[in-house]
Amino acid sequence: MDLKDKLLSSFLAFENNVDLENPVHEIRSExxxxxxxxxxxxxxxxxxxxxxxxxxxxxxxxIFPKQENTLEYKDIKKYFLHxxxxxxxxxxxxxxxxxxxxxxxxxxxxxxxxxxxxxxMFRQVIDVYxxxxxxKDESLTTLNTAFCKEGAYIYIPKNKMxxxxxxxxxxxxxxxxxxxxxxxxxxxxEENAEVQIIERHQSLTENEVFTNSVTEIxxxxxxxxxxxxxxxxxxxASLIDNTYISQKDNSVVRVHTFSFxxxxxxxxxxxxxxxxxxxxxxxxxxxxxxxxxxxxxxxxHHAQPNCESHQDYKGIFGExxxxxxxxxxxxxxxxxxxxxxxxxxNILISDKATINTKPQLEIFADDVKCSHGCTIxxxxxxxxxxxxxxxxxxxxxxxxxMYAFANNVLESVRIPEVxxxxxxxxxxxxxxxxxxxx
Amino acid sequence: xxYTEEELKKExxxxxxxxxxxxxxESDTLPKGLNEEIVIAISKKKEEPDWMTQWRLEAFKxxxxxxxxxWANVTxxxxxxxxxxxxxxxxxxxxxxxxxxxxxELLDTFKKLGISVDEQKxxxxxxxxxxxxxxxxxxxxxxxxxxxGIIFCSISEAIQEHPELVKKYIGTVVxxxxxFYAALNSAVFxxxxxxxxxxxxxxxxxxxxxxxxxxxxxxxxxxxxxIADEGSYVSYLEGCTAPSRDENQLHxxxxxxxxxxxxxxxxxxxxxxxxxDKEGKGGVFNFVTKRGLCEKNAKISWTQVETxxxxxxxxxxxxxxxxxxxxxxxSIAVTNNFQQAxxxxxxxxxxxxxxxxxISKGISAGQxxxxxxxxxxxxxxxxNARNFSQCDSLLMGNLCGAHTFPYIEAKNKTAQIEHExxxxxxxxxQIFYCNQRGIDTEKAIALIVNGFSKEVLNKLPMEFAVExxxxxxISLEGSVG
Numbered sequence: 001m002d003l004k005d006k007l008l009s010s011f012l013a014f015e016n017n018v019d020l021e022n023p024v025h026e027i028r029s030e031x032x033x034x035x036x037x038x039x040x041x042x043x044x045x046x047x048x049x050x051x052x053x054x055x056x057x058x059x060x061x062x063i064f065p066k067q068e069n070t071l072e073y074k075d076i077k078k079y080f081l082h083x084x085x086x087x088x089x090x091x092x093x094x095x096x097x098x099x100x101x102x103x104x105x106x107x108x109x110x111x112x113x114x115x116x117x118x119x120x121m122f123r124q125v126i127d128v129y130x131x132x133x134x135x136k137d138e139s140l141t142t143l144n145t146a147f148c149k150e151g152a153y154i155y156i157p158k159n160k161m162x163x164x165x166x167x168x169x170x171x172x173x174x175x176x177x178x179x180x181x182x183x184x185x186x187x188x189x190e191e192n193a194e195v196q197i198i199e200r201h202q203s204l205t206e207n208e209v210f211t212n213s214v215t216e217i218x219x220x221x222x223x224x225x226x227x228x229x230x231x232x233x234x235x236x237a238s239l240i241d242n243t244y245i246s247q248k249d250n251s252v253v254r255v256h257t258f259s260f261x262x263x264x265x266x267x268x269x270x271x272x273x274x275x276x277x278x279x280x281x282x283x284x285x286x287x288x289x290x291x292x293x294x295x296x297x298x299x300x301h302h303a304q305p306n307c308e309s310h311q312d313y314k315g316i317f318g319e320x321x322x323x324x325x326x327x328x329x330x331x332x333x334x335x336x337x338x339x340x341x342x343x344x345x346n347i348l349i350s351d352k353a354t355i356n357t358k359p360q361l362e363i364f365a366d367d368v369k370c371s372h373g374c375t376i377x378x379x380x381x382x383x384x385x386x387x388x389x390x391x392x393x394x395x396x397x398x399x400x401x402m403y404a405f406a407n408n409v410l411e412s413v414r415i416p417e418v419x420x421x422x423x424x425x426x427x428x429x430x431x432x433x434x435x436x437x438x
Numbered sequence: 439x440x441y442t443e444e445e446l447k448k449e450x451x452x453x454x455x456x457x458x459x460x461x462x463x464e465s466d467t468l469p470k471g472l473n474e475e476i477v478i479a480i481s482k483k484k485e486e487p488d489w490m491t492q493w494r495l496e497a498f499k500x501x502x503x504x505x506x507x508x509w510a511n512v513t514x515x516x517x518x519x520x521x522x523x524x525x526x527x528x529x530x531x532x533x534x535x536x537x538x539x540x541x542x543e544l545l546d547t548f549k550k551l552g553i554s555v556d557e558q559k560x561x562x563x564x565x566x567x568x569x570x571x572x573x574x575x576x577x578x579x580x581x582x583x584x585x586x587g588i589i590f591c592s593i594s595e596a597i598q599e600h601p602e603l604v605k606k607y608i609g610t611v612v613x614x615x616x617x618f619y620a621a622l623n624s625a626v627f628x629x630x631x632x633x634x635x636x637x638x639x640x641x642x643x644x645x646x647x648x649x650x651x652x653x654x655x656x657x658x659x660x661x662x663x664x665i666a667d668e669g670s671y672v673s674y675l676e677g678c679t680a681p682s683r684d685e686n687q688l689h690x691x692x693x694x695x696x697x698x699x700x701x702x703x704x705x706x707x708x709x710x711x712x713x714x715d716k717e718g719k720g721g722v723f724n725f726v727t728k729r730g731l732c733e734k735n736a737k738i739s740w741t742q743v744e745t746x747x748x749x750x751x752x753x754x755x756x757x758x759x760x761x762x763x764x765x766x767x768x769s770i771a772v773t774n775n776f777q778q779a780x781x782x783x784x785x786x787x788x789x790x791x792x793x794x795x796x797i798s799k800g801i802s803a804g805q806x807x808x809x810x811x812x813x814x815x816x817x818x819x820x821x822n823a824r825n826f827s828q829c830d831s832l833l834m835g836n837l838c839g840a841h842t843f844p845y846i847e848a849k850n851k852t853a854q855i856e857h858e859x860x861x862x863x864x865x866x867x868q869i870f871y872c873n874q875r876g877i878d879t880e881k882a883i884a885l886i887v888n889g890f891s892k893e894v895l896n897k898l899p900m901e902f903a904v905e906x907x908x909x910x911x912i913s914l915e916g917s918v919g
Binding site: 046333336346348349350351352353354355356357358359360361362363364365366367368369370371372373374375376377378 | 816818831834835836837838840842843844847855856858861863
């Protein structure tokens, strides 16, 4: 039985465990129909030209993990950003772990989707926002919608800001031979409110994990959202991350994606600008080795005048890894004075590595400034020679130059501890200690 | 004088196709429709050898199995392939010894276009192989070329007289099953040009042909084959204008270039098929497959000025097979009213130290859509491959669109690839700068558009540059000085 059939039959079992009277279930039934019709995307589709899901579909993933897996904090401490105090929403094999988490209802709501679905006090927010920006015909998104049950629910009311950043951590224990997870997150940031979120997926063993995650983010007028995705999973884990962001007037949303680990990662990052003077920032650092595959698929839809978007993705590809970047900017007829900027720089350090990049512009307005740049190259031999002639060994010199290459992206990270952590991961990945923090 | 962009836009929109006239020449036309008999009939009419007929039939067989591509960023009513006559030839067939014998009406047509054969002869020293409705009616300067051993003739003549060359090279760069339109062309091509430059010969003049569609309801399927043998050089020009017609006309050409070791081919095109009227009615469908193959140290350079056609689907490509080979692509695409253009290039780097340059300029006005679609592919054995791409778009008015779809695939760590694209309109500050120096707005816009396309216009051969300017005028009068 292939994965699609298995998922379709599991949906019936899934229905036994959820409240069928809940209006959310209507959305789920609608979504499963779409998935049944479309199935998993194939390489024949333009959007999936460079990324194949065939190997994943052959694995016998268990859809519903056994309940309750206990973990000790000390064993998993290193996966947390433990240097600073944060709210934590932790899931173990897709199940919420109250023992490891720290949620709040003090002025802001940092809690769970399952309670947001079931408790009447959240009903209004769910009605207004849930599944409103997520695609209703993209097959993997609808697959997630069909099985949506658990995930992080974050609601920041007008003029509020949580006391500390929020961490969302998805852990896979490896108790199952192969596990499929489908977390669903909803982040609503009301007028003039602010939030900082760090998300991480981590499997603790070599057992295969396939995560198909959907996150919806709503930024109201003057809202300010920072979202950091740390992707440094085991090389047996695959992640499809679908993020949909809807922005209103004057809001600022920044999404940073750091991809270092994982077998197959696909990031579908979609920004919809539904107001004026919006600022959207999409940045990413990707450093890959072995047979890793990372596909960044971004969309920025400028639908109103006077908005800006900034995209900057840097990639370093070694061994047999594959990198894909597909960035799309759409500027509607009325979106005059748009300022859209997109850049993708790549370095190939191995003969077996591949890069496929496709930066696209679709522009229907005339008074705009849109540009994209894309480069593929190597480290500058002369610069390398300069460093080595001053006594820096080749390995360190190379690492230094790669640091410098990626540094642009790190500059806009607003939590210093996140920056430090990313620097450490980069150092690990490159296998060197340069002896100072950048 | 206050000549604003608004006014310019209005003028552009109301500008009718100037060269829309129709020459009444009796034609020998095959019945509409396409089947094996028609393919055989075309082949027979051209008195082709058996291998050519078989080749056409194989292509036709493949074409029947294929589907029309839909991935391009264009929308149009698909042509009914059974409602097209696949062959028409001017009736008065006997070959002319001098221009005086040519049908005066035909000469008149060329005069209206400003490209009369004798003028070309006198002024430019260009040998013109005129293809009017598929059959070559005049070939000049043949003698000068023959002295150098250069073969420049229509492809049907080449099939008769140089079958060994045609048989060896036809379909080697664009296989007959390459794509839907290439297969169609392979099955039914009526005529086209053939050119062979022998080893070490530098062609003393620019070779040029003018393709035109004339007969109502006939599509034109040319086939061009240019072979530059080792160490040779040729510059080839191709230009088109077509009479105004309400019915959509189909144009599916195939151009194959072969540049052997150390050879260089420069291929320039000015395309000005009828773009349809300002309501978007009529116009030519231009679905062209152009590809060149570079052997060691060879160079192929494509230059195109695309101002016409209702729908353009065209990707002149270079396969950089030999080490140290060079591919270049310079393009200006102008779209106005309801025109749609999806054009670009493919640079396939296979050999070591291969280099490619892409400069693409798109200008959209009216309600037109202008897309750049390109592929730069560096294969794993292409050490030290280098590519530079630049795509700039200029938008005039807020009803048109400019799109960029660059595909970049690198499989070698020594590859160096750069791509940049910008989209902008004519800046008010730019116009202001000109105004304050006493240049009126109309002139200023002309200057700016001219400057915007200069990089590409400069690449055209001298003789052609004047013609290109003339054709650009039709699409963007008032903006090109």
